[in-house]
Amino acid sequence: MLVESKTDRPAASPGQPGGREASGLRSFMRHWETGTCVVTTAARGKRAGLVVNSFTSVSLEPALVSWCVDKASTSFAVWMETENFSVHLLGPTTAHHIPRFVQRGVDKFAGLDLSAGTTGSPALTDVPLRLDCRIWDRYEGGDHIIMVGAVHHIAQPDPSLHFEGPGDS
Numbered sequence: 590m591l592v593e594s595k596t597d598r599p600a601a602s603p604g605q606p607g608g609r610e611a612s613g614l615r616s617f618m619r620h621w622e623t624g625t626c627v628v629t630t631a632a633r634g635k636r637a638g639l640v641v642n643s644f645t646s647v648s649l650e651p652a653l654v655s656w657c658v659d660k661a662s663t664s665f666a667v668w669m670e671t672e673n674f675s676v677h678l679l680g681p682t683t684a685h686h687i688p689r690f691v692q693r694g695v696d697k698f699a700g701l702d703l704s705a706g707t708t709g710s711p712a713l714t715d716v717p718l719r720l721d722c723r724i725w726d727r728y729e730g731g732d733h734i735i736m737v738g739a740v741h742h743i744a745q746p747d748p749s750l751h752f753e754g755p756g757d758s
Contacts, residue, residue, distance in 0.1 A: 707721045
């Protein structure tokens, strides 16, 4: 059974776009500790990359992941054209990529050691944990687009080194 999109969404509060709820949500979410990753892509000769903390797994069968891109992003058009992306999970030794990939309107890839991921997206060679994905679908999400990708390839140095949570064995 497919779920239909909700069409009777509540309007934003009067005044500034988003009103008190937007600033309150932004303040609230600053308390939410999450992982950080860099998502990269290339389409029609243009590369794009950004820091994301909205990354999550969606499904195991099929293997799907999602993240969100702001419609105001300077690379928004590239994200709407691409058919693939790579997700690089950052840790303490690779967090140096954050300042580079949060910048707007600059070549974020200048001077980096890159390779091509299995789907063609730029791969950061010093980040060992990477998913190469093909676009599954895109969904409207307010001022963002929700990007859903089908996992095509998983790059990790040693799959046996992972955190086992409840339900893993």
